[in-house]
Amino acid sequence: MTEQLATTTVAARPRATASPLGPVALTTLLFGAFLPMLSFFIINVALPAIGSDLRATSGELQLVVGSYGIANATLLVVGGRLGDGFGRKRLFLIGLTGFTVMSLICAIAPTIGVLLAARVVQGAAAAAMTPQVLASITSLLTGEHRARAMAMFGVAGGAAAALGQILGGILVEANVFGLGWRAVFLVNVPVGILAVAAAIRLLPETKADRANRVDLVGAALLALTLVLVLLPLTEGRPLGWPLWTWLCLAATIPSVAVLGLHQHRAEQSGQAPLIPPTVLRLRAMRIGLLLAVAFFTTFGGFMFVFALATQGEAHMSPLEGGLSLLPMAVGFLITSIYGPRLQQRYGAGLILRGWIIQAVGYAVLALVALTLWPDVNPWKLAVPMLIAGFGSGLVMVPLMGVVVSQVPPAQAGLGSGILLTSQQTCLALGAATVGTAYLALAGTSWGQGGALAAVALAITAVSLLMTPVTHQLRSRSSGVGG
Template sequence: MTDQLQATATPAAAPPAAPSGLPTVALTSLLFGSLLPMLSFFMINVSLPAIGADLRADAGELQLVVGAYGIAVATLLVVGGRLGDAFGRRRLLLLGLAGFTVASVVCAIAPSVPVLLLARVAQGAAAAAVTPQVLASITSLMTGEHRARGMAMFGVANGISAALGQILGGVLVDANPFGLGWRSIFVVLALGSLLALVAVAFSVPDSKAVQAHRVDFVGAALLAATLVLLLLPLTEGRALGWPLWTWISLAAVVPAIGLLAVHQRRAERSGHAPLIPPSVLQHRAMRIGLLMAVGFFTSFGGFMFTFALATQAGAQMTAFEGGLSLLPLAIGFLITCIWGPALQRRYGVAMVVWGWIIEAAGFVLLAVAALALWPDVTILRLAAPMLVIGFGGGLVMVPLIGLVISQVPPAQAGLGSGILLTSQQTCLAFGAATVGTVFLALAGTTWNFGGALAATTLALAAIALAMAPLTNQLRH
């Protein structure tokens, strides 16, 4: 009898639960939904000349078409994640996809640049509700090797969508279906979002956080103000001749950052959940990872923007040819996605270090091609440099978030992922603003488009080489 009581009071430890996954259709629906925000960012690049001609937009306004979307996503990404934790991730994902569909339709019928910009902001806000729910759903609904595979597939989807976005955009603009021109891009995005909404509604189960945190709306507002103060003068200043307000706006960035930092510290000390928790940034791996993200995504966003303008406005390629010239880059990414996980397991951080070096070599090769051949560049003549850039960039981008988060305490891994994803979206927009401004300034001089492309790609090569020794510090 005593033995029976003891057995009842202290039951034997249950065996560990077997790794669990999601049905294929559910995971596919989530990944398809995650493609849309990145496709929206990059598909628009190749259509910028067509938008400029149709809506009579200048270069600064075209940069804002890219930047407005990026600012909205970056500002609201963590907010979207917190709302999903509190009210249900599936619910927020469905709301985000519905909003993305409506905003894409408004973009497609926009009669002017201001309407297009407002619709792009709305589209970015909806995208910020989508991406965090995909990541959180994979993390909460999958375990073990299934979760690892799901996260790897999420990284692959993001990497491939960047290059394929511009290729698909070029195909649509050049094909001009139903006479829609660049507007067909947003029609496709709306249809894709609607399809994802239906698929998620019927296949993805809901989940919530065990303990939901308050949403830091003040922090989000301060971050948005800081990004606007920084990116608006950078995109509009050159076209307007750098009036006084642009310099005042840039000078205000420093106190805005200080105010944001003070608010984040106070929020964390009071037990609230700030947008960018200072305690997470105290980890050395997180600081290094953040610098890596800034270097990579600023370069990548700037390069994709300038390459689209250089090939179409400079080399007189069609939108289809300009997009197709990125196919070797996409192939390089695809090769990395296939072999990258095995290479990472074998070489670890060294794989990313070599990725920076290979990417830098690709940028140098592209600069040489631009100087030697411009304007007689063709898809085939650009193929080798683009393949090298794609392969090297993939070695950096695909494992970046996972590599950094693996060195952060598990309790703060989610917050760290949010910070890195926020920096990704911020820097894609920042790259289009800064690198794009330098490129356009040089292209308007005797450097012309070929010289401007060579100069900017050499600068990007220097950034990549500077990142290599920084990345190597993750070993220690």
């Protein structure tokens, strides 16, 4: 997550005696990747129940997703650099403890305002925790042990994204002890407590040889920019697009300009900016960022609207809505497990194949929505969801590894940090942008089925547009089969 990954030391322990993480310690560490991603996706299927119970508007429900993602995105690199300086185990424990406590507060939130505030802090806690996973793996493990752990990191993220809404549907439908939607947050608490106890006992402390100063000004400017986009997009439609929404959107232009100027000046003065312009000037990074923005914006938006559509006009229960995603989860899990092996063979060509398969899946889903809606169920949606899930996994799982492998080693840590930041940013903005478009169409003669089909066709178009872009990245891969 940071440029210092390649030069780390194990605190109070000579470099030569550093030993690989044991299975339990590595599993504990990987919860830092699994829980934050799970928390992002598990909430989608519970949104209708949250809206009914807390009397939340559609815009507020979008913020339940978006506020978490924005807080997480703006602080990911900051969390990585704090871990470099103060100790990665220490930051991991702080983040995991905060995440667990905020999960409990979300579970008992009496109002939508309390829930939104807790989601912001929960996202910030996740940003303190997640960067320490990659940094610790890189500093503690080498060779085959590191490669296996990095593959497991990808599996953890893919499994969380795929299984989140299924688990959410089961928990909401089961209504254990009358908890309803609150169980999707409460499930994190016992897991978090066990992980904290295991981390205290099993994880060694590591620090960077030289830690950079934290770019708090850059983080604040990035947060401001994202809020200026997110808030009007989520609240504008239900409020009738008042003047302040347009002023906020217009203000994003000078906000981006000030952020870019600050990053340039910080780098020129020898400081460590949040988003280094020199890394963004690398061709592979620019292509990778374009692919990441396209994928995570559409994927985050689709997950949000699919939950609303299946529990709306289709009259599915939360469990049925979650089970409709089971084929997609199967596709994700298959690619998460076999993705690293396929990546060695095909390189960026694997991503190219993924875009094409994903396009086919979403096109078939649009056809189903247009011809059968609202008479749909998990079985009728199974084929397009399986195809889309398999294609999405082929794009998501290898994306970071393929892009970072084409970046100079000295900048690989920064590159991965920027890609993870864009991932969280776009997942949140996807719920705002795609979600707003869907809600606007669903309120017209299109209905929810037509709106879902429009979203699916839009993702199909984006997927096809990304194939020539991916081919440019592919052509720069050396020794890759295609």
